[in-house]
Amino acid sequence: MTNPEAKLVCRNVWKLFGADAASFLAAHGGHPGAAAITEAGLVGAVRQVDLDVREGEIFVIMGLSGSGKSTLVRLMSRLIEPSGGDVLFKGENLLKVSQARMIEIRRHQMGMVFQHFALLPHLTVLDNVAFPLDIQGMSRAAREARAREMIELVGLAGKERAYPRQLSGGQQQRVGIARSLAVEPEIWFLDEPFSALDPLIRREMQDEFMRLQTVLHKTIVFITHDFDEAIRLADRIAIMKDGEIVQAGTPEEIVLTPATSYVAEFTRSVARAKVIRARSLMVAARPGDAEGPTVSGRSNISEAAPLFLDGVSHLGVTDDAGKLIGRLERDAVVSLMLRG
Amino acid sequence: MANRLPLAWLLALGAFVIFWLFAGPYLPAAFEYPKAHVIKLAKWISAAMKWLIDEASFGLFSFTDLTRFISAVLDVPYTVASSLLSTGFLEGSGSSAIQIVPPLPWIAVIGLVMLLGHWLGGRSLALLSGACFLFLAVFGQWTSAMITLASILVAAPLGVIFGLLFGIAAWRWRWLERIIMPLLDLMQTIPVFAYLVPVLFLFGFGPTAAVIATLIFATPPMIRIAILSLRAVPDEIIDLGHMVGCTDRQMTWRVMVPAARESLMVGMNQVIMLSLNMVIIASMIGAGGLGFDVLAALRRLDFGAGLEAGFAIVALAIAMDRLSQAAAEKLSAPSPENRATGFLARHPYLLAGLALVLVTSALGYMIPAIRTYPEALQLSTGTFWSEVVAWINVNFFDTLEAIKNAMLLNVLIPFKRFLGGLPWLGVTALLGFAGYRLGGWRLAVLTTCLPLFIAVTGQWEKAMITLYLCGISAVIASLIGIPIGIYSATRDRVWAWVQLAIDTLQTLPSFVYLMPAVMLFRVGDFTAMIAVVAFAVAPAIRYTALGIRKVDPKLIEAGRAMGCTEWQILTRIRLKLALPEILLGLNQTIMFALSMLVITALVGTRDLGQEVYIALTKADTGRGLVAGLSIAAIAIIADRLISAGAIHARRRLGLE
Numbered sequence: 001m002t003n004p005e006a007k008l009v010c011r012n013v014w015k016l017f018g019a020d021a022a023s024f025l026a027a028h029g030g031h032p033g034a035a036a037i038t039e040a041g042l043v044g045a046v047r048q049v050d051l052d053v054r055e056g057e058i059f060v061i062m063g064l065s066g067s068g069k070s071t072l073v074r075l076m077s078r079l080i081e082p083s084g085g086d087v088l089f090k091g092e093n094l095l096k097v098s099q100a101r102m103i104e105i106r107r108h109q110m111g112m113v114f115q116h117f118a119l120l121p122h123l124t125v126l127d128n129v130a131f132p133l134d135i136q137g138m139s140r141a142a143r144e145a146r147a148r149e150m151i152e153l154v155g156l157a158g159k160e161r162a163y164p165r166q167l168s169g170g171q172q173q174r175v176g177i178a179r180s181l182a183v184e185p186e187i188w189f190l191d192e193p194f195s196a197l198d199p200l201i202r203r204e205m206q207d208e209f210m211r212l213q214t215v216l217h218k219t220i221v222f223i224t225h226d227f228d229e230a231i232r233l234a235d236r237i238a239i240m241k242d243g244e245i246v247q248a249g250t251p252e253e254i255v256l257t258p259a260t261s262y263v264a265e266f267t268r269s270v271a272r273a274k275v276i277r278a279r280s281l282m283v284a285a286r287p288g289d290a291e292g293p294t295v296s297g298r299s300n301i302s303e304a305a306p307l308f309l310d311g312v313s314h315l316g317v318t319d320d321a322g323k324l325i326g327r328l329e330r331d332a333v334v335s336l337m338l339r340g
Numbered sequence: 341m342a343n344r345l346p347l348a349w350l351l352a353l354g355a356f357v358i359f360w361l362f363a364g365p366y367l368p369a370a371f372e373y374p375k376a377h378v379i380k381l382a383k384w385i386s387a388a389m390k391w392l393i394d395e396a397s398f399g400l401f402s403f404t405d406l407t408r409f410i411s412a413v414l415d416v417p418y419t420v421a422s423s424l425l426s427t428g429f430l431e432g433s434g435s436s437a438i439q440i441v442p443p444l445p446w447i448a449v450i451g452l453v454m455l456l457g458h459w460l461g462g463r464s465l466a467l468l469s470g471a472c473f474l475f476l477a478v479f480g481q482w483t484s485a486m487i488t489l490a491s492i493l494v495a496a497p498l499g500v501i502f503g504l505l506f507g508i509a510a511w512r513w514r515w516l517e518r519i520i521m522p523l524l525d526l527m528q529t530i531p532v533f534a535y536l537v538p539v540l541f542l543f544g545f546g547p548t549a550a551v552i553a554t555l556i557f558a559t560p561p562m563i564r565i566a567i568l569s570l571r572a573v574p575d576e577i578i579d580l581g582h583m584v585g586c587t588d589r590q591m592t593w594r595v596m597v598p599a600a601r602e603s604l605m606v607g608m609n610q611v612i613m614l615s616l617n618m619v620i621i622a623s624m625i626g627a628g629g630l631g632f633d634v635l636a637a638l639r640r641l642d643f644g645a646g647l648e649a650g651f652a653i654v655a656l657a658i659a660m661d662r663l664s665q666a667a668a669e670k671l672s673a674p675s676p677e678n679r680a681t682g683f684l685a686r687h688p689y690l691l692a693g694l695a696l697v698l699v700t701s702a703l704g705y706m707i708p709a710i711r712t713y714p715e716a717l718q719l720s721t722g723t724f725w726s727e728v729v730a731w732i733n734v735n736f737f738d739t740l741e742a743i744k745n746a747m748l749l750n751v752l753i754p755f756k757r758f759l760g761g762l763p764w765l766g767v768t769a770l771l772g773f774a775g776y777r778l779g780g781w782r783l784a785v786l787t788t789c790l791p792l793f794i795a796v797t798g799q800w801e802k803a804m805i806t807l808y809l810c811g812i813s814a815v816i817a818s819l820i821g822i823p824i825g826i827y828s829a830t831r832d833r834v835w836a837w838v839q840l841a842i843d844t845l846q847t848l849p850s851f852v853y854l855m856p857a858v859m860l861f862r863v864g865d866f867t868a869m870i871a872v873v874a875f876a877v878a879p880a881i882r883y884t885a886l887g888i889r890k891v892d893p894k895l896i897e898a899g900r901a902m903g904c905t906e907w908q909i910l911t912r913i914r915l916k917l918a919l920p921e922i923l924l925g926l927n928q929t930i931m932f933a934l935s936m937l938v939i940t941a942l943v944g945t946r947d948l949g950q951e952v953y954i955a956l957t958k959a960d961t962g963r964g965l966v967a968g969l970s971i972a973a974i975a976i977i978a979d980r981l982i983s984a985g986a987i988h989a990r991r992r993l994g995l996e
Contacts, residue, residue: 079579107585118576122598132584135594183584 006052006088007219008076008187013049013085015071015243018042021083030084034242045071047243049085053187058213058220062230062266063240069223072240073189076221077110078102089187107136111185115192117172119164119179125151126160129179136183143182150178153212170201174208181216188218195225206232227266231255231275239263251275273302273337281336282317282326289316290324297325305333352773359766371763378798386962389541411548414494418551421490425449426483445711446477448700449486452693453659459689461666472659477713480720481630481652488629488656491547491619492612495554499611503559504604507566508592517567524560529931529975531938532557532621533952534968540625541961550619550627558614562607569603570596605668612664616657617849621939624956630656634851638942643729643859644722650852661847729859744866752865755812759804764795771977778984786980790973799948799970806937806947806974809865813872813933818926820873821880825925826910828881829888838885842878850875850939858943868940876932883925887918917993923986930978934971948974 014025016037024040025032037044046068053059063069074080076087078094087094089105097105111132119128127134129150133143151157154174164172173193180188193209194202206229213220224230230237231251238248239262247259255275258264279297294316295304307315308330317326364371396403423429424444430437444452450473457466476485510517536553543549573596581595597604623631630653637646704711732740768791775787794803828838857871891914899909915922938949948967955964 074579077583079582103585103587105585106583110583112579112583114576114580116574116576118574118580120577120580120595120599122601131594135584135586135590189583 005055007055007090008053008221009086009088010049010051010072010076011086011088013046013072013075013087014044014083015046015068015075015080016042016044016083025084044243046075046082049245051238051245051248053219053221055219056217057235058222058233060222060224060230060234060237061240062224062227062237064225067240068243069225069240070191071243073191073221073223077106077112077189107132108183109186110189111180111183111187112189113173113176113180113191113193115195117164117169117176117196119172119175121164123163124160125156125162125164125167125175128164128175129182132179132183146182147178150182151175153181153215154178155208168201169197170205173197173205177209177212181212186219188220190220190222192223192225194229202229209233227270231270239266252277252280271302272339273305273333274300276301276336278304278315278317278328279319279325281332282328283332285316285324285326289314289327292316294318294324295328296320301333301336304328305337308333348777352770356766356770360761360763363763363766367763367765369765371761371765373764373795373798373800375798377796379796381797382960382962382966384962385965386960389538389961393542407542410552411543414498414551415548418490418494418547421493422487422547425486425490425493442701442704442711443486444697445700445704446482446713447710448697450474450477451696451700453663455689455693455696457663457666460663460670465662465666469659469663472655475655476652478717478719479648479652480715480718481633481649482713484628484630484633484649485652485656486629487547488616488619488627488631488653491551491554491622491627491629492615492660495551495558495619496608496612496615499555499558499562499615500608502555503562503607503611504566504597506559506563507570508597510563510567511570511596512588512592520563521567524564525976526972527560529934529972529979530968531935531949531952531971532618533624533938533941533949533956534964534971536622536625537952537955537959537964537968538961540956541959545626547627549625550622553622553625554615554618554627557618558611561610561614565607565610566600566604569600569607572603573599601671605671609661609664609668612660613657613847616653616660620653620849620851631849631851634855635942638854638858641858641862642722642726643855644720644724644726646855647725647859648720648722650855653849653852657847657849658844732860740860744861744864747869748866752808752812752869756805756808759808759811760801762804764791764800768792768795771981774981775984778981778988783980783984787977790977794970794973797966797970799951799967802946802948802951802967803970803974805945806934806949806971809868809872809940809945809947810930810933810937810974813869813876813937814926814930816869817873817876817929817933818880821877821925821929822884822922824877825881825884826888826915829885829914835885835889838881842881845878850936853936854939854943863944865945867943868937868945871940871943872933872936875936876929879928879932880925883921883928884918887921887925888914890921891917919993920986920990923982923989927979927982927986930982931975934975934978938971 012030014030015021016025018024018041021042024042028036031048032040034044034047037047049072051059061069061072071080075082076094078087082095085095089109092105094102094105120131123131126144126147130143130147133146138146148157148160151160154177156171156174156178159167159171164175167175173196176193180190190209194205197205210233222230222233224233234251236248236250237254238245239254240246241262247254247263252275254263255267255270255272258267277297278295278299278301281301282297292315293307293310293312295307295318297317297319304315313330315328316324317328319325392403394404398406401409423441426443428439428443429441430439450470453473454466454470457469476482506520510520535556539549539553539556543552577595577599578591581591586595619627619629620631620634623629623635630649633649634646634653637643637649700710708714768788771791772784772788776784794800824838828834853871853875857867857874861867861870895913895917896909899913904912937945937947938952941947941949941953944950948971951967952964952971955961955967
């Protein structure tokens, strides 16, 4: 099941809170039932999680509060010690490595953005962004040059000398993002990065985040409790409930075929046209489609729909390289949009 | 459950009264603890201490070597500080000593303090702290004040450092916290004098011993604050530290301590103020300085001199409090960037200070008035105050005496007799019952064992005297403080003034309170009571006012809307909801009263405090510690019962 392009793999990962959770887990062969957990007086924060995060994708873990999503992301970086299972990062089992190796990995290959920003109040923006590099022991000149670059990247140039408390929430999170990117991480964890922001700022930051990703192509684990945010940003989504992943798949798969009634609750109010992409609705291309108007296979239907206003009956669908891969028919789009 | 409560209390009280009235002839041992069964804990402790001094050895070195080593180490910074500030650097010792370098000129010290004030808090702070120090010079308290200051300059930074290190260790290792926390709780309730006895025994008499006692006294709050502020660092910041790959050391010094800086600074202020308080009290084991002046004046009953030294302490306290508060604010807020280049431009204050010291020292060789404040310009108010006291005594002697006697005869003595006659067994049982009703079995065990400890170590009688003085003082302090709190709570401008007054009162070392009381009423229980009340009234005011001010304004509005009169709003809404806070205030009042009570041993009480004081004069560690622990026991019982009561009240009011 290990995907060759998987960067981070969780195999049967468990986190039980309570006394002696590891031996309890071993005694139940690594798969205790919910009843047994309760009976032992333990709390199953994360239960039997299997997932793989692929190179260059945005993997969103979505769940309501108490679903275990924040615990899961901390298990992936071993901020919290799992009770059982394996976490493989580039093939290396993080749970088996030494403390020193873990520090090494975190210093150079992981970056994390926090819900409440976690900026150090006594440092300026510049020093905050340079902090991870400082911890690595990088020289002042080198780390400040790198930090300035990152501050520029997130659009905060000119604020280098400000202190966190002098910034707005959105600006503070930009600092958090710049800091997490300063070490050029191979995997980028974002723990509800926009939840503490006002709705308008949140939208703006999501756009900013997408813009960054088109530049950076990071492998991303993104935690959120906001289903719309998940749909908007994700390449793939895992939905968590009570510590378990109830469904994992692309936004389209989840919206079109919710696995449980719990997932269906979330998807019900989502406009299909905003989730389903052109390449999912397309049919085989016919000769001559390349001449007419075309649309990227990545665009969703609500983005493609306006192109039909010109009176065309179909659009060519292209892949990222611009090659024709299929055609999108007007009737299919209309009927999808009418269904809502 | 709730409505059965009073019945249970009534039954328990009834049983207690019956036991008290009728059990006497049958069970005399319940009234007076049999002397034959007193556990001689005090003697054991003294013997153990003696063994420590005479025989204990860690192989390579003996215990005495250790204590001597500690003294020697601490003596170095103290000698430097006191040489700088008061004695000058000396060659040789005793009376044959020759001064090779004189101390800092008084003008330089005032200048440095003003520079510090200006750096920390601008011009107004510079003026205030300068004025406080000038006061010391003008009123002839300079030398003593500088000795006191030298002790604080040594003790306070060490206290902050040790406290921080202990706090960090306890934060990192949970087991250490589990050991330290109960110890800190206990140390907070043991009266200050009790610390002095073992210190005196182990480290002898002198300024170094006083510094050690001050350290022991002032460090625990810093440990507590350090633990609390490290715990209060958000989890995300800790996660961040791990995510960027901090080592343990980087985690502590680059992430945790800076992130907790703001609250750690509050600890610094506390350590400084507690050090001042303790250095004054430690004059009893040779700290010298202002505390000694007050003590000597008390012994001579020289009110003028005592009051002057008292004022000097107040001036010093105000300066140190404001300076350290400003430092806390300044150092915890990020500083605006200093863009200046070059050493000169980046350190203007440092350079100005150095220049000042050099110039004034050089001038001091030519003009003595710059080095030491000229005696001719000194003002002494000592005689004035003595005359005022004499005048008051001549003109109001009868009135004061009448007040004192009336209180003594009608309140103090009957209450003392009443408490003295209670059976210890019955009291213990009643306390156990109260503990059970308010806090369950665990509290019941505590509130039974502690009075038992007092009884079996043979302290019961003195404990009752302590209880009587403390109880009456706490009641009177509450009777004064709660109405003031109520009055000022709803009047913002009055409250601002009252707050300033009680803040200032609380920065004053407890010693200072004795002087005016002795002046007017001489020695005795009544005087002690006055001093205790004056000291303990502040928390009663503060908590009452804060409790009332915290009441949700919507409820007041709702009350108005229903047509309540002001009186009804006060009694039905404000006071009811403020009750838990007022109870906490009462708790604090009792704690303050107990800590002051020990100090009033100097004016001739006959309670546990006196026991500690006597132990101190005899360097009898066991006796001092046992009496000190008994006072701590009383404090703990009162604290736990009232806290449990407050929680009860909060639940009943639906606040929790």
